[in-house]
Structures are given as C-alpha cells and as structure tokens.
Amino acid sequence: MTELITPQGNYPVSAILFDKDGTLLQFISLWGSWGECFLTQFNRQLEQRGLRFPMQHLASLLGTVHDAEGRITDYDRNGPLAMGTMSDLYAILSWQGYLLGLSWAEAVVLVDSCRQAADAMLERSRPVRPLSGLVPFLEECAAQGIPLAVVTADETAAAESHLRWMGIRQYFTAVIGTDQVERGKPFPDMALLACQRLGVSPAEAAVIGDTNGDMRMAKAAGAAVAIGIAGGMTAGQAAGGSPAVAESRVTATADADGNGQADAGGPADTAGNVQTANAQSVRSLLPDADCVVSSYAELGVMI
Template sequence: MAIQAVLFDLDNTLVNRKKAFQNYAERFVDEFVLVVDSRNRVQVVEYIIQADRDGYRKKRELYEELLTEFTMKNPVTADTLVDYWFAEFFKHTVVMDGALELLEQLRSKEIKLGLITNGSVHSQNSKIDQVQLRSYFDAVIVSDEVQLKKPDPKIFELALERLGVTAASSIYIGDHPRNDVTGAKSAGLGTIWLRGAEEWDEALEKPNFMIRELNEIRKIVEELG
C-alpha cells in the first residue's frame, strides 16, 4: 500500500535537543553557577549535560542535584530553577539539518504529516512554535495533553485516527529504539530509526529502515510508493 502519512518524533528527530541543551546548559551556568575559570565552566556544563540524561529525568530531581553539587552565585531554590527551565529552554530549540526541506517535500506530495512527542504541554508546544513547525502538520500529539505516552500503541493509534489513515499506509520516524520504533511497530506502522542520539537495544525487533540523515526519508517514501 502506498504511503499516505509520515509521522515524526520531535526531540532529536526534527529538533536537535542535544545541541539545544548544550546551549541552554552554558547559559544556565553563566546565569547561576559560580565557576573559577573557563576550564571549570566546561566541566560544570558537561556535568549538567550528563545529569540531564538527554531529557529522560524529572527536572526537579535534576535541579535539586545541581544545588547540592555546585555553588550558586546567589541563593536560589529548586522551584526557581525549574521555573527558569520552562521559561528559557524552548528558546534554544534548533531544527535538525534537512528537517524543513523534508517536510516541504512531503507536503508537496500531498502526504499527511503527524507529530507525536512525549513531554509537557508547555515545553513541547513551545519548542514546536519556536521554530515554526506546527503549520506543516495535520495532527500534533503531545503526551501530557492526551494522557498517553510512547511507547503505548494507543498514542500512535490516536494520531492515525486524527489523520484519517491506516497504520499499514503510514510510517513513523524517531530516534528512540523503544519509545519510537517499538511503540510504532506495536501499533502496526512502518518504522524508520534515526541513528545518532540513542544506542540500539539488540533485544528489540529491528526497524524497517535505519538512517543517519533525514534527507534519506524522501527516497524511502518514494520506494514505498
């Protein structure tokens, strides 16, 4: 069956979360953390990046740890730092190389586009709108908004319902082996794994395709019809 819909993950698929968090962490250190020299600053930034676990960690837990690990320039609370996160992180959002060109190409072929992302309503919607992605999509699903979360197949089924397409005629692209690939497979979609952000779990069933660059997707869609 010809491809009628292409669905995407957001973080580290359409937007470069790793690069965004690097920029945010540097800004955070300059704003809050007392450092002794440039070498110490680099070490503190790297610590924060590792402690964040690529976003798979509760923000309050992260900031409570940072308050115990580092000396702050001024007295602050975890609440203050969490508020700063929600106010500032989305401003550092960076689109992945080739993402806009790919979305334009797919839309020109009258293929329906969907976006499914885990995360808070404020954070994910702010990132989407910061880089003006929303207008490309026929359906945008944020996990906290619908009370479903990848890899639950129901969140993929909800997106298909909103797009008015079948799983067999749809393909999903994401960077996370379990949340994206396994989740989409369990809902019956074709799957494309974008390498680079996460290591593959060899215990999982392989995706239909593996890519390193988003521009590879166009050829895959053309080959599938």
C-alpha cells in the same frame, strides 16, 4: 497511497508521525541548554539550604555527558532526558532532594523553581535548530499532500512553541504531547491518537524517531514502518558512553587483530572498521527499527 522511499526499500504510507527531540530538532541545542540551567539551579538551591549533591553523580541524574566546565555535550539515547516525560525528570530530581534531607514537599517546590528558571531561559534564547535536511523533506511531503503529525514525550504546549521557533509548525496537522494520553512511549497511545486525528489507520503510518522508545511505540501501534534517524548520534552515543572514551575503544578494537596486535592494513582499513563498528553500535541502540538512516537526505516520497 504515497511511497516512502528508504535505503532499505519503499513503504506505502498515508501519513508520517515524527518524534520531536533528536528527530526534528537537534537534541543538545535545546535540551543541553535546558539541562545545564536546570542542574545548575538545582545544585545552587541545594547549597543555599546547606546541602550538597555529589557532583560525580550529576551526569547520571538525567543521562547526560558533561565537559570539564560542566556543559552538556552528549546524552544517552536510552536515558531519562531522551526518553522520559517531564514528570519523570521532575520526579528524579525531587527524589534526590528528598534523599539529601528535604521533605518531599520542599523537594517538589525546589524542583519546580528550577523548572521555571530553565523554561524562562529557553524562552529568551530559543536554542532550537532543525536536523540537517529536515525542511526540504517536510516540503516534499507537503507537496505530495501527506498528512504529518508530531508525537513527543514533551508536553504539547512546549512542543508547539519549539515547532514555531523553528518555523515548521505549519507542516503538521496534529501535535500530540505526552500530556494528551494516559501512557507515553513506548506504549502506542500517542501514535494511535495521532492517527485518529489524521484520519488514517496506524497500519498506513510511518513513524520516524531517534530512540528505541519511538520504535517500540511504532511496533505496538502496528505502524507500517519504524524508521530510526541517527544523524545527530556521535560515536559516544553509539557506544553508550563518553564520546572520547567510545572513540578510543572502537579505534583500539579496529586496530587490533585476533591476537591483540596492531593491524597492518593501514588507515583506510582502520577507518572502515571504525565506521562498521559505529554502525553496528547505532543499530544496537535502535534494535526495533525497520531501517536506520543517517539523515533526511536518505528519505523521499513519491506517489
């Protein structure tokens, strides 16, 4: 059996299951683009019907952080865009249209039109980029003959496209989207189906993901190890809010002593405290992970 090497120790595994968004590809590169297009279309179509969505609530719809120009710069790893299914996202937007006065049927048609526009934009621009160190790790796994699978909250057809766009589809024996199972994450269904397709026991499989939903899925399936990857997580994500606010909050905490006075330890001490605070915040978002790594460079495999 192959050994999966992690900073917290080695785990014997026969297969590795990967989440897709935020685990294989950079989340904002893909879903930031999609979300911006989707929300812009949603707001535009509401205005064409004489309705207006409160812009101050726009970010809360999908769990996104926006800059002054409305671009999505960050996201909540425990929010709908990160953890929900596509059906969840469509239901959220349809409900908002209904609350603003549309019939449910009108709201569903409007949201479907927005989805088509956002999907067409993705097909044209293909804004997908792999996480740092991913491809060498996949090549290492392939060289050792470790079967790999993708388990994603996205739909299978879309996931297949994204993997092809990145040029990594050939590494995976199976791609399991949420449309193939009755229950999505954090339930174990996708992991169990992936293991069945790979011909391995769940107890011999590792799961790598970027949300606690991935970690809980792994635990529910009885996986050998649940590994959280936090390489794309900003200080804002770690603290569960706006990056700028989170960084200032962490820095202020690091700079103050027990009496609220400035710490005289100097820049090096402050940087160390900030890093510790950020690491603790990252860990708090992945409480069910057996170990958390910042990049694939921290992982390896050997026979």
